[in-house]
Amino acid sequence: MSGEERGKRAARNEDLFRQVNERLHDLAVISGSSEPHGKFVCECEQTSCSLLVELSAGEYGAVRANDTRFLVFPEPWHTSPEVEAVVERHDRYWVVEKRGTAGAEAEDLAERGSNLL
Template sequence: MGVIEHERLARNEALFREVNERINGIAAEFSRFAGAEEYEYVCECSDPDCVDRITLTLEEYDRIRADGTRFVLAPGHVRHEIEHVVEETAEHVVVEKHGVAGEIVADSDPRAA
């Protein structure tokens, strides 16, 4: 797999991260009134057709997102050529991007601005 393919995969994951950042903002506002414990986020894998959901608390999501190269995926969605597993549970996997993919997602991290 070439650099261009790694770039495409990284950009797909960055798009899902943007969706989750919006979900997280809405969830944070909602939790002030409703006190909900957990929220559904979208799988941040590189498959543009993925519709899997991952349930996390606000704190869990914020902990994962503290590092701009880390993403939360559904189990079985890891692409080892662009990422490695840093945490794994029965419900989700946290991966860290490396190489070109890592550079792209770090540069596009909305929390780094």
């Protein structure tokens, strides 16, 4: 698989998790959850990963404000150095930013508002 294809595939996988997390975020808001942190799924490209990370609504919103940024579990295994860079390291989560083809694809998917669910 070429680097470009790999980047696109990773971006699509992560776009799907992003949509799952937006639903979780909406549900938490609607239900008026009093929990300080919401639970979100790790948005890394490992299809076998189903770890949860905890973010406040404000933290989640800050990551979502940028189409090329994704939240992942705070361990190197959940990042893909060839297509993304870790731009923020927190105790509960890390933020990665897509570069090159993967970043462009992530932005494209977010703009199109693709709805795979």
